[in-house]
Amino acid sequence: MRILVIEDEPKTAAFLQKGLTENGFIVNLAHNGQDGVHLATTIHHDLIILDVTLPKLDGWSVLTEIRQHNKKIPVLFLSARDEIQARVKGLSLGADDYLIKPFSFLELLARIHSLLRRSQAHVQEPPILRIADLEIDVHKHKATRNSQRLDLTPKEFALLSLLARHQGQLLSRTLIAEQVWDMNFDSDTNVVDVAVRRLRSKLDDPFAKKLIHTIRGVGYVLEDR
Ligand code: CA
16 A cells, blocks of 8 residues: 655654554655645555645645546545634545644544545445356345346355455355354354355356356365356
């Protein structure tokens, strides 16, 4: 995850760079608005932290230019101005969140993670997953093969979606148990085998082409072979 920090105060910039790097982010720094716009529009970042008062180009103008170029990247505003107007202005220009200085690093980190989760959810969850003639509508909880609706229970649908999101990847029974049942089935991954067997009876048995493949002793993979 790459974060762009646009901040002119050396101390705050250094503090942000150190803290974010320690938390596993790659950090690019810009010390004025112009450099900030340049970096934001030439390098891919996952999130931008933007100070309001900046030399050369202020935070409002930077945000406006960034939004013309990229409507989706999460932007977190930083400001010393504890004013409702500043906050409203930032949000109306398209900032996603707002933090007033001085702020705690833990709070900043929590906001960053929440913004990234929101934006990643859009990226990683295309509404329709397709493998061969299988189509899964994640939002409508509907799966079809060859345009025939599959009558799945909620758990079967969750299992199928998990396999489909990782198509071509081997998923262990343990991982499947954790993800689908939100539990740890250390000793009894038999639950997974039973669920997969039921899913297969609906997904694969009526069709010539089989999509779920067993990797003996390890787990399962959904793949168009
Ligand atoms: Ca500043």
